[in-house]
Amino acid sequence: xxxxxxxxxxxxxxxxxxxxxxxxxxxxxxxxxxxxxxxxxxxxxxxxxxxxxxxxxxxxxxxxxxxxxxxxxxxxxxxxxxxxxxxxxxxxxxxxxxxxxxxxxxxxxxxxxxxxxxxxxxxxxxxxxxxxxxxxxxxxxxxxxxxxxxxxxxxxxxxxxxxxxxxxxxxxxxxxxxxxxxxxxxxxxxxxxxxxxxxxxxxxxxxxxxxxxxxxxxxxxxxxx
Numbered sequence: 001x002x003x004x005x006x007x008x009x010x011x012x013x014x015x016x017x018x019x020x021x022x023x024x025x026x027x028x029x030x031x032x033x034x035x036x037x038x039x040x041x042x043x044x045x046x047x048x049x050x051x052x053x054x055x056x057x058x059x060x061x062x063x064x065x066x067x068x069x070x071x072x073x074x075x076x077x078x079x080x081x082x083x084x085x086x087x088x089x090x091x092x093x094x095x096x097x098x099x100x101x102x103x104x105x106x107x108x109x110x111x112x113x114x115x116x117x118x119x120x121x122x123x124x125x126x127x128x129x130x131x132x133x134x135x136x137x138x139x140x141x142x143x144x145x146x147x148x149x150x151x152x153x154x155x156x157x158x159x160x161x162x163x164x165x166x167x168x169x170x171x172x173x174x175x176x177x178x179x180x181x182x183x184x185x186x187x188x189x190x191x192x193x194x195x196x197x198x199x200x201x202x203x204x205x206x207x208x209x210x211x212x213x214x215x216x217x218x219x220x221x222x223x224x225x
Contacts, residue, residue: 129173129176129177130177132170132173133145133158133170133173133174133177136158136162136170136174137158140158140161142157142158142161144158145158145159145174145177145178145179146158146178146179146180146183149161153186154185154186154187155185155186156185156186157179157183157185157191158174158179159171159174159175159179159180159181159183159191160183160185160189160191160194162174162191163191163192163194163195163211163215164194164195164198166207166208166211168207168210168211168214171191171211171214171215172214175214175215175218181215181218181219182219191215192212192215192216192219195208195211195212195215196208196212
């Protein structure tokens with residue numbers, strides 16, 4: 001740093017640092033040496049401080065980078081979970097739609113079968129009714145459900161005969177086949193009046209009550225129409 005110097009030699013100014021002379025005239029080499037040593041120490045301290053600051057900044061930067069990486073990883077994990085959730089949602093949505101279609105098809109099929117079963121029951125009931133009524137008309141000499149059967153000075157109708165026999169089921173069948181509940185026989189009585197007269201004479205009240213209900217219901221339907 002310094003050459004060999006004589007204790008008696010004087011130095012001229014050789015350098016300025018920050019506007020201050022390092023070697024000034026009239027200073028001894030010992031003074032200059034101490035000054036240079038102090039400057040060197042200050043320089044080392046400044047460098048050490050700068051190094052520490054650089055290390056601190058590097059450490060902080062490392063922490064920030066680590067936090068950034070962790071945040072990026074969490075973001076990636078969330079994106080992955082979101083994609084999985086979306087896939088799961090889509091799969092469940094597709095499953096729901098499939099089950100809905102299957103349920104609607106099953107309901108449609110069941111409803112169609114129910115309608116078909118009901119139609120078959122109605123068809124059978126209609127066939128049984130028509131067959132039974134046809135047999136009854138033929139057996140009792142009637143040509144139709146509203147046609148009179150005349151004998152000497154009297155006349156009667158299928159509904160009156162069925163009511164008089166106490167067959168409530170046959171009365172109902174005749175009504176459904178178009179028999180007129182207001183039709184009067186040669187005595188001026190409807191089938192209902194005939195049953196009431198029979199009942200007043202001790203006729204089976206159980207049968208008469210059922211027949212009267214059937215005739216009253218048919219009469220109410222006709223009146224409502």
